[in-house]
Amino acid sequence: MPMDEVAVTSMSPPQKLITTLLFILCALATKSEPTHAETVRYTLNIAEATVNLTGQPARALAINGQIPAPTLKAREGDTFEITVNNHLSTETSLHWHGLLLPNEQDGVPHVTTPPIAPGGSHVYRFELRQSGTYWYHSHTHEDLQEQLGLYGGIIIHPHHGEPNTEREHLVILSDWNDEDPQRTLAHLKRDGDYYTFKKNTVPSWDRVIQHDALTPRLSQLWTRMGTMDLSDVGYDRFLINGQVEAQLGAAHPGERIKLRLVNASASSYFYVEFAGGDMEILAADGMPVVPLHTRRLLLATAETYDVRVTVPAHQAYELRATAQDGTGYTSAWLGHGEKIAAPTLPKPNTLLTTMHGNPAQYIAHTTNTSNIGHMVHGAHTSATMELHTTDTGHAAHRHGHQEHSGAPPSTPSITRVEVLEDYAPLRAPEPEPTDDRPVREIRLELTGNMDRYVWSFDDTVMADAPPILIRRGERVRMTLVNKTMMHHPLHLHGHFFRVINGQGAYSPLKHTVDVKPHATQVIEFLADEERDWFFHCHNLYHIATGMARVIRYVPDGVMEENLEETWRAHYTDPWFINGLMAVQSNMFDGHARMAWSRHELRAEIEANYDSDYEIDTLYEYIVTPFWGVFAGVNFNHEPGQPTWQRGVWGVRYILPLLIETEWRIDHTGRLRFEVGSTLNLTRRWQFTWRYNTFDEYHLQLEYRFTPDFSLVADYDSDYGEGVGAQIRF
Ligand SMILES: [Cu+2]
Numbered sequence: 001m002p003m004d005e006v007a008v009t010s011m012s013p014p015q016k017l018i019t020t021l022l023f024i025l026c027a028l029a030t031k032s033e034p035t036h037a038e039t040v041r042y043t044l045n046i047a048e049a050t051v052n053l054t055g056q057p058a059r060a061l062a063i064n065g066q067i068p069a070p071t072l073k074a075r076e077g078d079t080f081e082i083t084v085n086n087h088l089s090t091e092t093s094l095h096w097h098g099l100l101l102p103n104e105q106d107g108v109p110h111v112t113t114p115p116i117a118p119g120g121s122h123v124y125r126f127e128l129r130q131s132g133t134y135w136y137h138s139h140t141h142e143d144l145q146e147q148l149g150l151y152g153g154i155i156i157h158p159h160h161g162e163p164n165t166e167r168e169h170l171v172i173l174s175d176w177n178d179e180d181p182q183r184t185l186a187h188l189k190r191d192g193d194y195y196t197f198k199k200n201t202v203p204s205w206d207r208v209i210q211h212d213a214l215t216p217r218l219s220q221l222w223t224r225m226g227t228m229d230l231s232d233v234g235y236d237r238f239l240i241n242g243q244v245e246a247q248l249g250a251a252h253p254g255e256r257i258k259l260r261l262v263n264a265s266a267s268s269y270f271y272v273e274f275a276g277g278d279m280e281i282l283a284a285d286g287m288p289v290v291p292l293h294t295r296r297l298l299l300a301t302a303e304t305y306d307v308r309v310t311v312p313a314h315q316a317y318e319l320r321a322t323a324q325d326g327t328g329y330t331s332a333w334l335g336h337g338e339k340i341a342a343p344t345l346p347k348p349n350t351l352l353t354t355m356h357g358n359p360a361q362y363i364a365h366t367t368n369t370s371n372i373g374h375m376v377h378g379a380h381t382s383a384t385m386e387l388h389t390t391d392t393g394h395a396a397h398r399h400g401h402q403e404h405s406g407a408p409p410s411t412p413s414i415t416r417v418e419v420l421e422d423y424a425p426l427r428a429p430e431p432e433p434t435d436d437r438p439v440r441e442i443r444l445e446l447t448g449n450m451d452r453y454v455w456s457f458d459d460t461v462m463a464d465a466p467p468i469l470i471r472r473g474e475r476v477r478m479t480l481v482n483k484t485m486m487h488h489p490l491h492l493h494g495h496f497f498r499v500i501n502g503q504g505a506y507s508p509l510k511h512t513v514d515v516k517p518h519a520t521q522v523i524e525f526l527a528d529e530e531r532d533w534f535f536h537c538h539n540l541y542h543i544a545t546g547m548a549r550v551i552r553y554v555p556d557g558v559m560e561e562n563l564e565e566t567w568r569a570h571y572t573d574p575w576f577i578n579g580l581m582a583v584q585s586n587m588f589d590g591h592a593r594m595a596w597s598r599h600e601l602r603a604e605i606e607a608n609y610d611s612d613y614e615i616d617t618l619y620e621y622i623v624t625p626f627w628g629v630f631a632g633v634n635f636n637h638e639p640g641q642p643t644w645q646r647g648v649w650g651v652r653y654i655l656p657l658l659i660e661t662e663w664r665i666d667h668t669g670r671l672r673f674e675v676g677s678t679l680n681l682t683r684r685w686q687f688t689w690r691y692n693t694f695d696e697y698h699l700q701l702e703y704r705f706t707p708d709f710s711l712v713a714d715y716d717s718d719y720g721e722g723v724g725a726q727i728r729f
Contacts, residue, residue: 037077047087058178061148069152076159091115095139101126103531131158132286133260144181147266168258175268190578192450195234204680230325238330251311251335266540269324275342276317279307285510290427298421300489300514302538431505437475449625461546463572497525586722
């Protein structure tokens with residue numbers, strides 16, 4: 001009972017005496033009871049910072065000068081009182097990821113909590129209703145603040161039970177680019193495959209042939225899905241606790257150490273492995289699970305796991321987090337002495353992935369740790385089972401549990417998995433009590449337009465979609481159907497949900513769920529809160545382009561109109577301008593595109609140096625990722641002739657094999673059909689062809705020095721052959 005809440009109003013003298021005695025008793029009880037709830041205060045100053053993680057100084061954002069931000073620690077039942085001062089020149093916010101709290105404390109600007117203005121402050125105050133490992137981060141996505149360093153850990157110790165005497169470490173994983181994240185988003189908006197050049201994963205035909213991947217590649221192209229994509233961004237560095245390589249401290253042989261793993265990356269998944277042997281998983285997203293041993297654990301963005309490791313000997317053991325896309329890793333060392341490294345994982349080959357497959361790149365890769373595997377938890381190896389598939393449907397089938405059954409499965413059958421990369425073996429220690437709540441079914445498709453880099457639910461960005469309506473007292477069952485070739489880490493604010501994973505009433509509680517490419521994942525939560533809550537993909541570049549929704553409790557969750565208008569303006573897909581300019585010996589070619597959500601304005605000019613030119617200015621409405629309708633004006637000029645101006649209308653459609661087609665008609669009734677595509681011959685060589693029914697054609701060979709600059713050679717039916725240079729912007 002917090003003292004400051006004891007209100008003494010007008011009372012008689014005996015009442016006053018009794019109240020005073022109670023007050024003293026209460027105060028004495030406070031002294032003798034060390035676990036009494038307290039108010040835990042922090043002051044967090046958000047400001048610009050400079051980091052040097054690559055040898056070059058780069059702009060970052062920090063809290064109290066730290067990246068990660070200070071770890072917030074308290075006990076369950078305590079009250080956090082956190083003063084946040086914004087020293088930036090832009091708005092900011094902080095969200096307490098995974099914490100159950102009153103709606104207005106949740107920290108989503110323009111949805112639950114007002115943004116903190118430049119120079120402004122905000123005091124968050126809420127009681128801690130849970131224990132475990134959580135984290136906090138900026139929820140201001142417009143300038144992608146989380147990518148720049150605004151994240152930190154939260155550790156809440158349980159109120160009851162034995163205090164943990166084991167040594168423990170917080171391990172915060174993140175990803176880093178020196179490039180400003182707004183540039184990164186602009187690059188992705190220009191070309192969703194932009195960073196495949198940097199990562200050397202261009203799905204080029206030389207690699208297809210080299211990897212004998214013709215069938216899967218043709219299948220990918222036929223379904224127009226492109227290649228599986230394990231991450232959109234090519235990062236410079238991956239970090240543990242803000243460092244490329246971290247030292248966690250001393251460790252003694254036989255000592256059991258608890259590691260609180262937090263994936264605070266903007267858009268990276270990590271495989272985590274300990275060189276000293278298995279990890280024992282104790283909790284997922286802060287909630288305890290039946291202990292499960294594993295060699296390697298896949299951590300989706302925004303998830304947390306508590307694991308326990310046992311130190312084999314007087315040596316330094318690596319805890320390695322390898323980015324899922326295989327482009328790098330970060331290490332933390334436990335103990336001192338001879339260094340024992342964790343294995344290097346092979347780079348995944350996404351070319352070999354088809355729509356219903358998985359790269360399976362890490363299957364049974366246990367080589368150089370097998371010699372120490374027996375030292376740790378050897379008793380469990382008899383129950384070892386390999387989890388190869390990433391398809392949760394397969395997993396459920398394999399375990400034979402009923403998906404939605406309230407009946408507890410007989411016995412937990414899995415105590416160890418080699419690689420934990422789906423949720424099937426995770427099991428809550430206590431069954432969920434049965435109830436007869438009404439069930440609300442919600443089906444959401446996870447959608448994206450990789451060509452234009454727009455991410456969404458049901459092909460609609462948040463700004464264009466109504467809130468998802470639920471009622472207090474319901475059981476909400478969300479069926480999440482991933483229609484894309486990417487993983488999406490979906491996060492629900494203010495609630496825990498059950499990940500329906502085949503464990504029946506023992507389905508684990510989480511706040512973030514990875515939905516794998518082309519997989520379906522069901523989650524269920526009890527609607528016991530009020531007002532509006534955010535539900536979104538935790539890939540920062542996906543939320544920034546619209547992959548989010550408001551989940552609204554009705555009727556008491558109705559928000560004021562002006563607040564709703566605010567979030568509509570802030571949670572849309574922002575517009576970007578991009579294009580190219582090619583200066584060649586025979587012609588000039590320029591394209592500019594301004595694109596946002598389902599809309600696109602385009603201007604295209606082709607000209608020679610003899611005042612012969614053609615200009616298209618068009619507006620296109622994108623109906624689905626595969627087709628759009630457009631209208632505009634075409635200008636055509638030839639020397640000695642008057643300039644033609646024609647109104648044009650048409651349809652653009654992408655055929656299987658990613659062949660682009662366009663039907664257009666002008667106001668004089670002339671119909672034109674055009675077809676063309678671009679082929680990546682190698683990482684650097686590209687070939688583009690285009691032909692239309694006016695017998696015009698264009699062939700271009702391009703050599704890319706960077707994704708921005710190339711040399712080109714072409715032949716055009718109107719302008720002849722030429723060579724030149726091309727820049728993209
Ligand atoms: Cu996503």
